[in-house]
Amino acid sequence: MDRARQRLLAARHVYIVCHITPDGDAIGSLLGMGTALQKLGKTCTLACPDPLSAKLAFLPSARQVISDPPTDQDTIVTVDVSDIGRLGSAYVAETFRSRPVINIDHHVTNTRFGSINLIRPLPSTAEVVLGLVRRLGVPLDTDIASALLMGLITDTRCFRTGNVTTRQLRTAIALMNAGAPLADLTEHLFNCEPLSTVRLWGQALAAVQTRDGVIWAEISQEMMRRSAATPSDADGLSSFLASTAGMDGALVFREQEDGRIEVSMRAGPGHDLSGVAVALGGGGHARAAGCTVDGPMNRARVRVLDAVVNALRGEAAPGRPEAGALGPPGQAGGA
Numbered sequence: 001m002d003r004a005r006q007r008l009l010a011a012r013h014v015y016i017v018c019h020i021t022p023d024g025d026a027i028g029s030l031l032g033m034g035t036a037l038q039k040l041g042k043t044c045t046l047a048c049p050d051p052l053s054a055k056l057a058f059l060p061s062a063r064q065v066i067s068d069p070p071t072d073q074d075t076i077v078t079v080d081v082s083d084i085g086r087l088g089s090a091y092v093a094e095t096f097r098s099r100p101v102i103n104i105d106h107h108v109t110n111t112r113f114g115s116i117n118l119i120r121p122l123p124s125t126a127e128v129v130l131g132l133v134r135r136l137g138v139p140l141d142t143d144i145a146s147a148l149l150m151g152l153i154t155d156t157r158c159f160r161t162g163n164v165t166t167r168q169l170r171t172a173i174a175l176m177n178a179g180a181p182l183a184d185l186t187e188h189l190f191n192c193e194p195l196s197t198v199r200l201w202g203q204a205l206a207a208v209q210t211r212d213g214v215i216w217a218e219i220s221q222e223m224m225r226r227s228a229a230t231p232s233d234a235d236g237l238s239s240f241l242a243s244t245a246g247m248d249g250a251l252v253f254r255e256q257e258d259g260r261i262e263v264s265m266r267a268g269p270g271h272d273l274s275g276v277a278v279a280l281g282g283g284g285h286a287r288a289a290g291c292t293v294d295g296p297m298n299r300a301r302v303r304v305l306d307a308v309v310n311a312l313r314g315e316a317a318p319g320r321p322e323a324g325a326l327g328p329p330g331q332a333g334g335a
């Protein structure tokens, strides 16, 4: 924390970037960090390799976000990025090698690729950013607080995930006291689904399958076209599937334009899919993880399902409940 603070205080022009296919924690952390550093008089370039969905584009300062890779900035900050693969086109090896990289994140699978790594096992990266903003002595304003509360409510699915404690509720109160409009944010995030999302989910839900305590849905490019969907329309579907009673795991397989398959994973309480996600080239948290594997769909489904079923079975060691016989239903963790 102190090294990150010192580096940022010494910086003049900071490049801040979040992960590809950004969620509310990625964008909230990006805007919160950027706005706070701007208040300190720093020049900031705010970047995200992929476009923002309408759910996020309304946030104050979202218009500042560009998709260019870093150029002549003297310091790089990554937020909510677990490994360099998640930077997509924003990763330029030479630029990242030649200047300080502050890696701010909350993923257990973080590869510590920064020269300074500020990784805390909190439900959202936005909370890690908040800690740093406070250490920098920047008073919270409405813009910073709104961005950070967006991050917190995205990754906790509005305080419904198993990792929420009074700390997150206290943080939310502090952010609301600083002007963050909780009701507005939840309205945008949870009550403004585009029609394309509803159509896409309809197709996917009509064909869900289950095996060995795992429920899954598949989204093809053809389904994406038929519902005029963009990748972000699939967000949230794995968490919804994970709310099915009696399931230990939930998966959504989505065929990308390049034919590779993006897999979103959710695990029930007491389970951990972060290891299998890493083994498949991805990462994440115990109860919310993901990876991108080679297509076609048929091969990806077999490979990932086998690995996930084995991982969930392998956990059912003596003295622990058998997979499928777990106690109370629970929400899958956030992203």
Ligand code: AMP
Residues within 6 Å of the ligand: 082, 086, 107, 238, 263, 264, 265, 281, 282, 283, 284, 285, 288, 289, 290, 291, 292, 334, 335
């Ligand atoms: P999602 O299912 O997209 O909400 O993502 C759940 C969690 O898994 C997030 O914390 C992501 O950072 C992580 N994740 C998803 N996809 C990947 C991937 N391809 N590589 C690494 N981590 C991923």
Ligand code: MN
Residues within 6 Å of the ligand: 019, 023, 025, 026, 080, 335
């Ligand atoms: Mn994220």
Ligand code: MN
Residues within 6 Å of the ligand: 025, 026, 080, 106, 123, 124, 125, 155, 335
């Ligand atoms: Mn996150």
